[in-house]
Amino acid sequence: MDTQSTKIKPEEIKIEIINEEYDVQDFTSYEKELVDFLRQDALGNQKQRLSVTFLWFYERKLVSYITLLNDKINLESDLKEFFREKGIHYKSLPALKIGRLCVDDRFLRRGLGRLMILTAIKIAQEMSKTRSGCRFITLDVKRSQDPERDPLPFYKKMGFQIFREQKTGPTSMYLDLQFIEEA
16 A cells, blocks of 8 residues: 555654654645744743744654634624523633644655644633633634645634635634533
8 A cells, every 4th residue: 555645544644742852853844834833933932931833743744733722702793692592691702722733744644634633623712621621622723725725624624614715815713612522
């Protein structure tokens, strides 16, 4: 079987939090902005307690990363009414935000994006049970004109819904953890 198309299994992944000892310079992606973030900003943001970046290793190679931070969803208009009907009368609800998610070009289409989303769901569920309330996972999707590289269908397939679609700029999406099975 072609190893380029073989799905990577969760047990084959080693996840580490970024620190000075990891060399991230060999990481490549067609999304230059995501590579630049990893190389230039991820560690600094973590030191400032703005986010946490998890490096994913497969066979000792850095194959992907995901950056998480705190967020909230402001309840306005339809959302406000929707939650009021459920007895929730707050102005905002807590969320975990996927700030960045990127797979090295050499490891695309091997299931890593799906595994990272499932891991973020698990982190949010554990956080909500034992540390701090968390109702949603949020993210902002940078759209691509190339249908093969547009991440929106992937996130929809993973259960995310569009919160605000902009004519320009990223599309905000959310996943309501209330309706997700325990990971």
